[in-house]
Structures are given as structure tokens and as C-alpha cells.
Amino acid sequence: MGEKLLMKGNEVIAEAAIRAGCRHYFGYPITPQTEIAHYMAKKMPKVGGVFLQAESEVAAINMVYGAASAGKRVMTSSSSPGISLKQEGISYASGAQLPAVVVNIMRGGPGLGGIQPSQSDYFQATKGGGHGDYRMIVLAPSSVQEMYELTVDAFNLADTYRMLAMILGDGILGQMMEVVKFRDEEPIVQADKSWATNGHGMKREHNVITSIHLDPAVLEQWNRGLQEKYRIISEKEQRYELYHCDDAEIIIVAYGSVARIVKNVIKVAEEEGIKVGLLRPITLWPFPTKAFEQVIDKPRAFLTVEMSSGQMLEDVMLAVGGRKPVYFTGRMGGMIPQVDDIMAKIREIRAN
Amino acid sequence: MAVVFDRPHALVDIPMHYCPGCTHGIAHRLVAEALDELGIEGKTVGISSVGCSYNNYFYFNCDMIQAPHGRAPAVATGVKRSLPDNIVFTYQGDGDLAAIGTAEIVHAAARGENITVIFINNTIYGMTSGQMAPTTLLSQVTTTTPYGRDPKEHGFPIRVCEMLATLSGPAYIERVSLHDIKHIKKAKEAVKKAFKVQIAGKGFSLVEMLSTCPTNWGMTPLEALDRIKNEMLEYYPLGVYAGKDLEV
Numbered sequence: 001m002g003e004k005l006l007m008k009g010n011e012v013i014a015e016a017a018i019r020a021g022c023r024h025y026f027g028y029p030i031t032p033q034t035e036i037a038h039y040m041a042k043k044m045p046k047v048g049g050v051f052l053q054a055e056s057e058v059a060a061i062n063m064v065y066g067a068a069s070a071g072k073r074v075m076t077s078s079s080s081p082g083i084s085l086k087q088e089g090i091s092y093a094s095g096a097q098l099p100a101v102v103v104n105i106m107r108g109g110p111g112l113g114g115i116q117p118s119q120s121d122y123f124q125a126t127k128g129g130g131h132g133d134y135r136m137i138v139l140a141p142s143s144v145q146e147m148y149e150l151t152v153d154a155f156n157l158a159d160t161y162r163m164l165a166m167i168l169g170d171g172i173l174g175q176m177m178e179v180v181k182f183r184d185e186e187p188i189v190q191a192d193k194s195w196a197t198n199g200h201g202m203k204r205e206h207n208v209i210t211s212i213h214l215d216p217a218v219l220e221q222w223n224r225g226l227q228e229k230y231r232i233i234s235e236k237e238q239r240y241e242l243y244h245c246d247d248a249e250i251i252i253v254a255y256g257s258v259a260r261i262v263k264n265v266i267k268v269a270e271e272e273g274i275k276v277g278l279l280r281p282i283t284l285w286p287f288p289t290k291a292f293e294q295v296i297d298k299p300r301a302f303l304t305v306e307m308s309s310g311q312m313l314e315d316v317m318l319a320v321g322g323r324k325p326v327y328f329t330g331r332m333g334g335m336i337p338q339v340d341d342i343m344a345k346i347r348e349i350r351a352n
Numbered sequence: 353m354a355v356v357f358d359r360p361h362a363l364v365d366i367p368m369h370y371c372p373g374c375t376h377g378i379a380h381r382l383v384a385e386a387l388d389e390l391g392i393e394g395k396t397v398g399i400s401s402v403g404c405s406y407n408n409y410f411y412f413n414c415d416m417i418q419a420p421h422g423r424a425p426a427v428a429t430g431v432k433r434s435l436p437d438n439i440v441f442t443y444q445g446d447g448d449l450a451a452i453g454t455a456e457i458v459h460a461a462a463r464g465e466n467i468t469v470i471f472i473n474n475t476i477y478g479m480t481s482g483q484m485a486p487t488t489l490l491s492q493v494t495t496t497t498p499y500g501r502d503p504k505e506h507g508f509p510i511r512v513c514e515m516l517a518t519l520s521g522p523a524y525i526e527r528v529s530l531h532d533i534k535h536i537k538k539a540k541e542a543v544k545k546a547f548k549v550q551i552a553g554k555g556f557s558l559v560e561m562l563s564t565c566p567t568n569w570g571m572t573p574l575e576a577l578d579r580i581k582n583e584m585l586e587y588y589p590l591g592v593y594a595g596k597d598l599e600v
Contacts, residue, residue, distance in 0.1 A: 024434055050433045054426070055459035062423040062456070066430020069417045070397070074430070092420050197415035197431070199395035199438045208409045210418035 003182045009144045010174040013103055013167060014039035016151035017075045019186050022101070023049035024074040026063035028056055028082060031115045032171040033105035036077040057082040061089030061102070068098040069209045071196030073155055077103035079171075080121050081112060084129065090164060091130030095211030097226075099158035099191070101151070102136070103167040105174035108334035116334025117171030119256060122311035125168050126285040133223055135230045137165040137237065138284040140255040144178035150282070152186050159191035161233060168284060170307065172257040172336070233286055240288035241280040242295060248277030250346055251299040253316050255281045258305050258337060265342045274346060284312070292319040299324060301349050305337055306330040325349075362387035362396075362413045369407070373566040373573025375530040376404060376472065380411055382536070383443070383470060386544045387414060390551065396439040397431050399424040401453075403445035404478040422453025425460035428467045439550055441468040447477045450486040450510050457516070464521035464555035468546045471512060474563040475584065482568030486510045489587055494568070509587065513560050517593035523555035524595035527588060529562040531580035535590075548600040557595075562588055 007015070014036045017025070025040040037053065044051035050067075054060035060076045067074035078086060083104045093100060106121045108114040123129075125138045137157050139150040147169065154165035197207045213219040241259075244266050245251055254262045259280040269276040279295060279302075281288045302320055304313045310328045317326050329345040331337045359365055362384035370376045387393040396414040400406055402421035409416030419427040424442035432440045449457050449471050460467065476494055477483040483496040487509050491500040501509075513527045524546055528539035539561055546557035562584050564576035571579060 024430070026430065052429070052433060055455050058423065059426040059429075059456055059459065062420060062426035063430035063433070065419070065423075066399075066417065066427040066432075067434040068430075069427070070431045070434035072434045074434075088420055089423070096418075197397050197417050198435055199397060200415055202394040206409075206413050207415045208418070209416070210407075210409060212406060212418055 002184055005180055005182070006177055007144060007180050008035055008175065008177050009147050009169065010035035010105065011039045012144050012147045012180050013077070013151050014043065016148040017101065017155070018043055018047055018049070019182065020073065020152040020155040021188055022073040022075050022155060023047065024067040024072050025050065026052050026054050026060040026067070026074070026076050028054050028060050028078065030079045030082045032107060032174050033077050033079045033103065035174070036103065057085035058088065061086040061093070064100045065089055065093050065098060068093065068100040069197045071193040071198050073159070075101040075103065077105070079105050079107045080109050080118070083121060083124065087130035090136070091132050091134060092211050093164055094130070094134035094136065095132060096209050097162045098209070099162050099164070101154045101158055101165050101167065104169070106168065106170045108332065114334045115171065117257065117307060117336065118332070118334055119170055119258065119307040120309070120311065120332065121168070122284065122306070122308060125166055126287070126315070134226065135285055137161070137163065137233065138168050139165065140168050140282060140284050141173060142256055142259045142280065144173070144176065144180050147173060148180050148182065156187070156189040157237065159189050161229060163229070168256070170257055237283060238286050238288040238290050239282035240291040241278070241282060242291060243278040243280065244275070245277035245279060245295045245298065247275050248299050249275045250301050250303055250349060251277045251279050251295060252303045252305055252342070253279045253281070253312070254305045255284060255312065258307055261337060261339060262305060262342065264339050268339055268343055269346060274350070276346065281312070287315045287319065289319045296320070296323055301325045301327060303327045303329065303345060303349060305342055307336065308332060360384035360388040362393040364411050364413050366410065368411060370404065371567045373564060373576055374404070375561070375563040378530050378536060379470065379472060379561050379563065380408060382540045382543045383441070384412065385540060386547050389544065390547055392439045392547065392551070395437070396441065397435070399428050399431070399440070399442040401442065401444040401448040403448050405443055405445065405472070406479070408443055422448050422451070423456055424448070425453065425456040425465070425467070425469065429460055429465050432465060432467050439547065441470060441547070443470045444472070445478065446471070446473045446475065446485045446487040450512050458519070461516045461556050461558070462519050462521045464523065466550055466553055466555050468550050469558040470543070471558055471560040472563045473512070473560050473588065474565040475509070476565050476568050478565050478568055489583060511588060513558070513593040516558065521556055522558065522594040524549045524557040524598055525593040527560040527562070527590050527593065529580055529585065529590055530564070531562065531577045545600060549595065549598065552600045554598065554600065
């Protein structure tokens with residue numbers, strides 16, 4: 001029987017990482033994700049792991065680069081401004097094809113912004129906040145239970161595809177407590193890591209981990225390899241939830257904590273006799289275009305709701321491809337969209 | 353017939369890309385000889401940095417990682433904390449270590465991270481064609497100090513060994529020079545000692561090597577060696593700055 005505990009979202013991410021076999025964590029304090037570091041500082045020494053408080057987010061992601069090169073399961077976490085600082089290392093690790101998990105518990109921006117929840121790092125996470133043609137697998141949990149399950153999945157996906165996987169949460173998810181049910185044993189993927197730089201023992205050629213290829217033809221070929229990998233992932237790894245979409249007049253597209261608010265909207269709308277559904281992307285990259293193909297004929301319109309100025313909105317519009325109208329409502333700066341706001345937008349769409 | 357001089361196994365048998373008269377080749381050889389003589393090539397992971405030596409992973413036979421600019425000590429920390437029984441070294445120039453990478457080197461040293469740092473100080477950025485480095489001497493002409501380094505405009509050169517020696521973390525810090533055979537032999541001993549310090553688990557070790565850059569200094573190789581002796585030694589005195597009495 002799996003253990004059931006009442007836990008904070010941030011702590012669950014840390015616990016899930018340890019259960020997934022992560023024994024190396026490098027971080028730097030920033031609100032609203034610091035409980036991950038606190039939990040790791042307490043737990044890692046007890047499981048023979050490494051917790052290290054780095055001198056900066058820049059150093060932390062480079063320590064991740066080192067531990068991943070050594071072939072270990074490794075994680076770092078931060079919140080929006082700190083994730084901006086990690087972009088250099090994220091680009092290098094992507095270029096060098098290193099598997100690791102990066103957690104972003106988003107807060108309002110730009111700049112130092114605020115410490116309240118936000119989803120305004122969607123572009124940064126899914127379109128490449130660092131330089132170069134790279135992608136990360138981006139997983140967006142919507143509950144504490146999912147923070148657990150998706151963190152374990154993130155390690156498996158990172159190892160399977162030899163790339164970075166990001167958990168993209170927000171301050172609500174990081175700070176809230178819910179019951180989480182743990183499995184007795186985690187499904188851990190044992191990936192080939194013969195590429196790791198862990199000392200050749202005079203038994204093989206030396207391994208080299210690098211992201212630099214000065215010959216443009218070689219670099220293009222390297223990039224083609226990355227793009228082919230990304231194409232396979234786009235084909236195989238899209239994840240989403242369709243909720244009450246079958247006879248929906250309007251389908252709301254929302255992820256993370258906003259998707260939970262939308263589930264309340266669906267109840268309120270039903271009381272008014274309006275059928276609303278939810279399309280919830282779980283993978284933000286790859287974006288679940290397949291979900292749209294399943295439901296495209298049904299609604300009269302799509303409505304995207306985000307805690308941002310409308311970033312995922314662009315991917316929704318691409319997925320819908322002009323076949324249905326796409327509307328948007330959202331809040332910024334740490335303000336949370338309310339059921340009433342979303343209902344008002346639904347009434348406005350219906351009045352059109 | 354007895355072989356008295358040969359290529360170290362830890363050094364790959366291919367031509368290097370360095371300019372004529374550049375001392376990177378000597379520094380590489382010293383590191384490789386140390387790996388051979390201590391029998392640690394098979395368990396060593398080297399970290400190259402950004403600068404002329406970015407691709408020394410072509411030259412060292414041990415496992416190698418190429419690190420972002422200045423971040424080699426953080427990458428090395430990640431490796432060493434993952435593989436504490438392996439030997440980890442970084443190879444960094446003065447722009448990499450003493451400008452963009454100051455936070456990483458200071459904190460790796462402060463933590464007493466059990467790694468070895470090979471620090472090449474040639475008072476200039478080589479790869480990007482001769483800009484002022486944090487180690488550029490006063491009055492030295494570079495492409496970004498065309499009228500000479502003026503302390504009022506550009507501040508003063510950083511003495512890395514002296515600065516890091518103020519910390520409690522480092523076990524062994526020494527500055528050596530590559531300008532003649534006698535000093536190269538002393539440099540070799542320093543490199544070997546640095547690795548021995550790591551093998552013994554004593555903590556952070558760093559060897560700064562005063563080096564040449566004939567191309568960007570606008571000198572012949574011999575003039576460049578003379579410049580180390582005549583101009584650099586005065587500002588960058590040789591010697592042991594941490595771990596004088598350390599026996600390994």
C-alpha cells in the first residue's frame with residue numbers, strides 16, 4: 001500500500017526526486033521555491049546524497065552540468081529571476097545533450113517582479129530562454145499529486161532522451177498542501193550512460209562532453225540530430241487532460257493551478273446552463289496539438305486562461321489554426337484569475 | 353635502448369593548434385606527465401574552459417568536459433561531488449578564471465572543494481585577439497587598452513594566488529613560471545603536488561602558471577619568455593601562497 005501524506009508542493013518535488021533516484025541537488029535560495037532546498041538539505045545526507053547551496057544560480061546549474069556529465073541523476077530548482085540566470089547553463093546542457101531536471105516555481109515578472117504566483121515564464125520554458133535551437137521537455141503539474149508523479153517522470157524522460165526536463169509550476173502549487181499518495185516503488189528508467197565522463201579506467205577511449213563545434217557543417221549536423229530527437233518527442237510524448245469537452249460549447253485551455261480554477265468555472269457555468277470544457281496541457285513542450293485535433297469540431301470557440309499576458313495563447317492559436325475563434329483572458333503580476341472574471345469572459349464570447 | 357624522453361600517455365598524439373611560442377603546450381605536457389606519473393589518467397576528469405585552450409579535450413587522454421566561460425570550478429564541483437574517488441581538474445585562463453569566473457573560483461576555493469585548478473596567467477585574452485585581462489599589467493598595451501592600462505581608467509591587475517590565499521579553504525596554492533627550463537621543472541613539481549593534495553583528500557589546490565602569448569603581445573617567442581622574467585615576475589612573485597608546510 002502506498003504511503004499517504006499531507007505535504008507541501010515544493011516538498012513533494014524534493015521527495016519525488018529522491019524517490020526517483022536523484023542523489024545530487026544544487027540550488028540557491030529564492031521565494032517561492034526555497035522549501036525544495038530546505039527539504040533536500042535535511043534529507044540528502046540521510047540517503048547518502050549531496051545537497052549543496054551554490055554561490056549563485058549560475059554556479060548551481062553548472063554544478064548540475066558537472067554531475068549530469070558524471071552520469072548522475074541531478075536536479076536544481078529556482079523561481080523566475082533565478083531561472084533567467086540559469087539560461088546559460090540550460091543552453092550548454094542542451095547543446096551537450098545532458099539529462100537533468102530543472103524546476104521553476106514561477107513568480108511574477110519581469111525583473112525582480114514579485115513573489116506571488118505567475119505563469120509568465122511560458123515563453124522562456126517552451127521557446128528557449130537561452131540561445132540556440134534547443135528544447136526542454138516541460139511538464140506542468142496541476143496538483144501536489146502531479147508534482148510527485150511528473151517529477152519522477154521528468155527524471156525518466158530526461159534520461160531516456162538525454163536532455164533537460166523542466167517542472168514548470170507556480171507559487172500556488174509550490175506553497176499549497178494536499179494529500180499525496182506515494183507508490184511503493186518508482187518506475188525508474190535505466191538509461192545507457194556509457195557517454196558519461198566518469199573516468200575511463202584505461203579500458204575505453206576517453207569520453208568528451210562539449211557543446212562547441214567550430215566547423216559549421218559539423219554543428220549543423222549536430223543540430224539536425226537534436227531536431228530529429230525533438231520531432232520524435234513531439235510525436236510520442238504529448239500529454240494532456242480533456243475534461244467535460246464532449247459537448248462543450250466553449251473549451252477553456254489552461255494549465256497548472258489555473259486549470260483548477262477552470263474546473264470550478266465549469267461547475268458554475270453548468271448551473272447557468274452553459275457547457276464549458278477544459279483542455280489542460282500537461283506537457284507544455286511538446287505542446288499537445290493532438291488534444292486539439294480530438295476536440296476541434298466540438299466547441300464554437302476556445303478560451304485561453306493564463307496568469308500571464310497570453311503566452312500559451314500563441315501555441316493555442318497555432319494548434320487551432322484559424323478553424324475556430326480563440327479568446328484570451330488572464331491576470332499578471334501575481335494576481336490570480338477569479339471564477340467571476342472567467343465567467344464574464346464566457347458570457348461576452350456567447351454574446352458575440 | 354632506454355627511452356629517456358617520450359610523449360606522456362595522457363597526451364593525445366596529434367598536432368596542437370596553439371601559436372608558435374605559446375606555453376600552453378608546456379602546461380599541457382606538465383599536466384599529462386603528472387597524470388602518467390601518478391597513474392591517475394584512468395580516473396581523471398578534466399574540465400576545459402573558454403579561451404585558447406577550450407578544446408584541450410582533443411589533447412588530454414582522460415575524460416574531458418567543456419565548461420561555459422568561467423564556470424569550470426562549478427562544473428568540477430558537480431563532478432567531484434558525484435565521483436569523490438575520481439580526480440578532477442580544471443584548466444582555465446586569466447580571463448576565464450579572474451574575470452567572468454571570479455565567483456566560481458572564489459567559492460570553490462572557500463569551500464575547500466577537493467579539486468585541482470591549473471590557472472594560465474598570460475596577462476591577456478588570447479582567443480578573442482588580445483584584449484585587457486584582469487591580470488593585464490599597468491601600462492600594458494592591449495586591443496582594449498590601446499594607450500596602455502591606466503589604473504584610473506581600468507583599475508589594477510588582480511593577483512589571484514594572493515587573493516585566494518586569504519581564504520581558509522585552499523590547501524595548496526603556488527605560482528610558478530614557464531619562462532625557462534629551471535622554472536618549468538619547478539612548475540612540474542607544483543602540478544604534481546597539487547594532484548597529490550587532491551589524492552590525499554586535503555582539499556582545494558591551484559597552480560598559477562605565468563605564461564606567454566607572443567601573438568597578442570606582438571613579440572617573438574624568445575622576447576615573450578624574456579617578458580615573463582623582466583616584467584611579470586615583479587608583479588606576480590613566484591612561491592607557495594597556501595600549504596607551505598603541507599606534506600603529501
